[in-house]
Amino acid sequence: xxxxxxxxxxxxxxxxxxxxxxxxxxxxxxxxxxxxxxxxxxxxxxxxxxxxxxxxxxxxxxxxxxxxxxxxxxxxxxxxxxxxxxxxxxxxxxxxxxxxxxxxxxxxxxxxxxxxxxxxxxxxxxxxxxxxxxxxxxxxxxxxxxxxxxxxxxxxxxxxxxxxxxxxxxxxxxxxxxxxxxxxxxxxxxxxxxxxxxxxxxxxxxxxxxxxxxxxxxxxxxxxxxxxxxxxxxxxxxxxxxxxxxxxxxxxxxxxxxxxxxxxxxxxxxxxxxxxxxxxxxxxxxxxxxxxxxxxxxxxxxxxxxxxxxxxxxxxxxxxxxxxxxxxxxxxxxxxxxxxxxxxxxxxxxxxxxxxxxxxxxxxxxxxx
Numbered sequence: 001x002x003x004x005x006x007x008x009x010x011x012x013x014x015x016x017x018x019x020x021x022x023x024x025x026x027x028x029x030x031x032x033x034x035x036x037x038x039x040x041x042x043x044x045x046x047x048x049x050x051x052x053x054x055x056x057x058x059x060x061x062x063x064x065x066x067x068x069x070x071x072x073x074x075x076x077x078x079x080x081x082x083x084x085x086x087x088x089x090x091x092x093x094x095x096x097x098x099x100x101x102x103x104x105x106x107x108x109x110x111x112x113x114x115x116x117x118x119x120x121x122x123x124x125x126x127x128x129x130x131x132x133x134x135x136x137x138x139x140x141x142x143x144x145x146x147x148x149x150x151x152x153x154x155x156x157x158x159x160x161x162x163x164x165x166x167x168x169x170x171x172x173x174x175x176x177x178x179x180x181x182x183x184x185x186x187x188x189x190x191x192x193x194x195x196x197x198x199x200x201x202x203x204x205x206x207x208x209x210x211x212x213x214x215x216x217x218x219x220x221x222x223x224x225x226x227x228x229x230x231x232x233x234x235x236x237x238x239x240x241x242x243x244x245x246x247x248x249x250x251x252x253x254x255x256x257x258x259x260x261x262x263x264x265x266x267x268x269x270x271x272x273x274x275x276x277x278x279x280x281x282x283x284x285x286x287x288x289x290x291x292x293x294x295x296x297x298x299x300x301x302x303x304x305x306x307x308x309x310x311x312x313x314x315x316x317x318x319x320x321x322x323x324x325x326x327x328x329x330x331x332x333x334x335x336x337x338x339x340x341x342x343x344x345x346x347x348x349x350x351x352x353x354x355x356x357x358x359x360x361x362x363x364x365x366x367x368x369x
Contacts, residue, residue, distance in 0.1 A: 005306030035233030053205025056231030060181020064092035132161035135284035252348035263359035
């Protein structure tokens with residue numbers, strides 16, 4: 001039995017007519033830049049997340065960069081974040097001229113360990129970027145309390161967490177800025193790159209809007225330097241179609257996760273995802289700890305099962321960040337997660353038989369020793 005890690009074709013087949021009609025309408029209009037679909041998507045995402053403003057941008061990475069730029073963060077500043085995340089989180093800090101400062105993660109949720117943040121704060125610290133990893137929100141209450149105490153900005157990296165909730169609040173809506181990615185593999189994925197920046201501050205939203213278009217307002221007049229960070233109209237049109245199905249897809253992922261939890265619970269050495277009682281995860285990934293991770297992944301592949309390692313090397317160990325002065329061993333939980341975790345198929349289009357097959361193959365691997 002084949003169980004792909006990601007089957008975008010199956011999702012496309014389920015919404016083919018809607019999607020093609022929306023894309024064809026943009027082609028007919030020829031309004032590829034700042035077409036009406038962009039403004040409509042921004043309106044709907046603002047409503048969906050409970051935010052005052054939403055600004056479509058060219059990618060999740062650019063969402064972080066635009067957010068940092070709009071807050072005036074740059075050379076000489078420090079931004080605290082996690083070393084266990086996709087590269088863009090720290091890379092965006094670096095690209096605006098600031099310094100990423102890492103704090104280790106919780107061993108169960110893989111999100112930033114909030115008890116370690118305050119020790120990393122100094123007079124150069126300007127912001128905290130918590131990452132809502134794998135679809136579960138980080139512990140925002142203590143992060144917001146620290147930010148208020150030390151007069152820091154909070155930028156939520158919610159690239160993997162649109163629709164996730166923390167104590168009833170949407171991921172991305174609690175900090176100064178929330179950043180989303182519409183990379184095709186995300187729960188809400190486009191037909192290419194795309195992203196969104198949200199905020200509860202309408203004035204900040206207006207600055208973000210300027211920032212995505214070279215800082216221009218009105219056209220050809222620039223009070224400050226922004227960039228070319230626009231969301232294509234074609235992407236907005238596709239995302240408007242998919243947004244209507246998003247909650248249904250979240251529900252399917254949660255059902256798949258519950259079945260995995262049940263089936264994997266008794267397999268020795270396998271640790272299933274921990275979701276805090278006050279959180280609602282969207283399971284952008286279903287990530288487990290497994291014995292002999294690399295061998296297990298190979299065994300799954302031999303049985304037609306897709307899987308992925310998120311992430312094989314902590315950011316503090318990346319060659320490009322050598323100048324930050326970190327060493328192996330500085331963030332042991334991040335390094336352990338990088339060595340032990342494996343993402344299993346969790347797509348809404350999967351069926352129970354496929355999930356049972358994945359669990360059975362993992363059980364066979366563990367039993368074989």
